Every structure is written in structure tokens, then in C-alpha cells.
Amino acid sequence: MTEQALDAAKIGDQKLRAAYEACRKVNAEHGKTYYLASMLLPPAKRPYVWALYAFARSADEFVDSLTAPDPAALQAWGNEFLEALSGGPVPQDPAAVATLHTVRRWSIPRTHIEAFLESMQMDATITGYQTYADLEQYMYGSAAVIGLQMLPILEPQTPEATARARALGEAFQMSNFIRDVGEDLQRGRVYLPQEDLDSFGVTREALNARVVTPMIRELLKFEIERTRRLYAFAEPGIAMLHPTSQDCMRTAFTLYGEILDAVEQIDYQVLTRRASVSLPRRLSVALPAARRAKKARKADQQVALPVEDPERV
Template sequence: MDPNQYCQDKAAASGSSFYYSFLFLPAPRRRAIIALYAFCREVDDIVDECSDEHVAQTKLNWWRQEISDLYQGQPHHPVSHALLPVIRDFNLPAEQLLEIIDGMEMDLNLHRYEDFKSLRLYCHRVAGVVGELSAVIFGYTDRATLRYAADLGLAFQLTNIIRDVGEDARRNRIYLPMDELAKFNVPASDILNARQTDNFRELMEFQYQRAQQFYDQAFATLPAADRKTQKTGLIMAGIYRTLLEEIRLDGFQVLTQRTALTPIRKLWIAWRTWMKG
């Protein structure tokens, strides 16, 4: 199979909000970001779909070696073949691709996070780094744009965590910091057993406000000179912030349902954001 088509199919099948923002990019950058996204999906799926942690670890180790081979010009996987011209054209460092794998590996070893500091490291690895790499692919002139992209990546990941509380709990994973559960008097058992309480809603409002702070911080950091080239990230933000608001309007019913936007609504938000200029 053609490597780029493999990545395209992987991205489209995921149904991710990111896919809708990619549609507006020029073809070379679109192929590049879809290849990066497909890589993230490949390593993320290993952790999510492998019930045997030893098998998952073996597969992640394989990908570490694959990154090494990729940077020596000897890729094996279709995604790696698609990434080969990307890492050359955009000068993407191997260390950052490996850091993404480090983040995925944390899911094998950590099912709880004691505080936000430890959670933030996880979020940076699986999303902040992706944001930085994406910003490079989109194009930038001011290094402050990389700080914007890292913060925006964290905001996206915090939104995902809020959306997926129930789904993660069914995998015995809790990404809400344990010290914050204690602060709001929410036992872990409430989350694992899907008990919706007023305390839980207050905890989720706290998480919501933090995510909004990261969105605001990201937008405040984005230099005006790079706003046009970074418009794809702004489309993603428009979709994700709308999702975050929907979750709040639903009363944070995240323990028993997964709030999602329809494809047509995502496309509308993407088009509206693109036309704003």
C-alpha cells in the first residue's frame, strides 16, 4: 500500500477532530501532518488495544528501533516511509518522536497521577510535543509559536481527559490528579463505579477551568506574524473548545457517556475559523 494512503486511511478512520483541520492545508503540509498524526495513532493504539502489557512494551520497543532506522534512511513501516521525507523537509528531531513514545509508555506503568505536576509531564509528552512538531510543519517565524503550540497541545489533552473520564475508568485509569480528588472529596471508587455526585461535578468544573486557562495562555502567546500559518491549530482549538463547552452544558456526564460533535458541526467550525483570516 502507498504509505501516504495508509496514513490518510488511518487518520480518516479515527474520526478525530484533528482530521477536519488538516483539510485546509496545502497538499505537502497536509501529507506531512497526516503522517505525524498516523504515527501518534499507531503508538497510541498499541497501549489502548493490547491487553497484555508485555506485548505492548515489546511493540513500543519495536517503534523505538524503527525511529532509529528511520533516521538512518531505512524505514520499514508504512507510516515510517511516509515520515521519511517529512523529517528531512521539516528537520524534525528524533528525540521528540521518541518522547511521544515515552508518553505512551507511561500508560503502561502509571494508572494514577498524584498531582498535576506529574500529569503535566504525561500531557506534554503525548500532546505538547505533538503540538510543537505540528507547529514546525505548519510553518513559523517566531520561536514563541512553539510555546503557543505546546500549551495548545496541553489544552487539547486536558479536554480529552475530561471527555474520557468514564472510558478511562473502565480501563482502570484515572487521569485526574489524586490530590485534587481528595480536595473535592471524590473517592477514586466514585469514578471507577460511575457515581455522579455534586462533588464530582465541582471537580470537573475545576478541570474545565484549568483547560480553559491553557487555551487562553496559548492564544496570548501566539505571535501575530504566525497566526496565518498556524490557522490549522486554531481550527483544532475551535473544535475542541466547542466540545469542552458541550461537556459542561451536559453537566459533565462523562462517567456514563462520551460527548462528541457531529462531523458536519466540526466541518462548519473548521470552515468558519478558516474564513476568519
């Protein structure tokens, strides 16, 4: 499967192929929904998605470790990558190697990488955000630019897709923030805006008590509804993508959105439990999408074939 994708992408260099395979493994292990969706893209595009995921995951690991966060290492790693983008030595880290190739292949703006690294550094020192506007600044680098990095690969058919991609990245991240409140508390972080906590009479001490009170439940309901509005704005952007990209993003859209449903199904007990979309449900969404994606790829290949000249003998 990996060999087919790398061959389709015309990636022949053995070091590059090994780097992309390492990225695929990271994606398959840590981002199951994301990986499942990536498999609905044409094989030639899949390696680039794996690279971008692995790059984001690698940066995240530097500051999200519960035992040994290392923001200095993140700074050095990020600087090395940016230097390579400017023509410096190619890094050794497989995620950086593959992402460097991906950025050049798809002309992904350097500013997207810089914004992402800046937000990752914020996780080293910032443990909360006063307002939603403050959180949006963080999410621009940590989530919105992920959507913007993906966009060239997905081949938007109209400039309007850009704003929708940004919103979808934020919706995905807000879904994670809501699901992971309890886990983030272990790192001393709260990503729900302080103004929202204050509005519902919720304190950090109350969150750390790990009991979902009526006030916490109402806070989570509020955040879920806000996030669903992001999904609603982002949804029309799927139809603005190349037909061979739409089933991939529709699957991700559906399954990430259902994280919010899963939070409701466990009665908002996110302080002690992790809400998740079941494997049978993921497959029930992905399998029909895979059939549609295959038809879309076949139709695209037929359109791309040269028309035979009827005058030719």
C-alpha cells in the same frame, strides 16, 4: 484529493505515496476534527500532518487496547523507528515510513520522538498521577511534543510560538482526559491528578460507581477551568504562524475547545457518556475557515510570484 496533496508535496516514490495514503485514512477515520483542520492547510503540507497523526495513533494502539495491550510490541516498534532515524533499515509500517520521511523533511528533532515514545510506555505501567506537575511530565511527551512536531510544518513567524504550541497540545489532551474519564476507567487509568481528586473528596471507587455526584461535578468544573486557561494562553500563538496555517489551527482550537462546552451540556455525565461536538457544528466552523484558508493560500502564491521588470520588453 490525496493525489493532489502528494503531488504538491513532490512525493513521487510509490511506497511513500502508499504510506501517506494509509496515514490519511487513519486520520480520517479516527481523528475527524484533526483531519478536518488539516484540510485547511496548503495541499503540500497535508500529508505530513496525516503522517504525524497516524504515528501517534499507531503508538497509542499498542497500549490502549481494551483486549490485548502490548507494551513490548510498542517498545520494539519504537526502537525500530529510532534505529531508522539513525540510518538503519526503513520500517515496514506505513505510519513509520511516512513519519520517517516527515521528520527528515521538516528537521523535527529526534528528542521529540523519544519523549513521545517514553510517554506512551508510561501508559503501560502508570495508572494515575499524584500531582498536576506529574501529569505535565507525562503530557510533555504525549501532547506538548505533538505541537512541537507540528510547528515546523506550520511555519512559526516568531520563537514565541513555541510555548504557545506546547500549551495548545496540553489543552487538547486535557480536553480529551476530561471527556474520556469513563473510557479511561475501563483501562484502569485516571488522568485527573490525585491531588485534585483528594481536594474535592473524590475517590476512584466513586468514579468507578459511574454516578456523577456533586463532588465529581465540582472536580470536573475545576479541570475544565484549568484547561480553558491553557487555551487562553495558547490562543495568541495562532497569529504567530504563517498566514496559510492559521485557519487550520484556529479551527482545531475552536472545535477541541468546544469539547469542554459539550461536557457541560451533558451535565458532566462523562462517566457513562461521550461528549462530542456535532457534525453540523464542525462544518459551521470549518466551511468559513476553508474559504479564508483558500484566500490566504492565493495571497501567499501572489506574494511568491516574481515581480515583472517594467524595463523588460
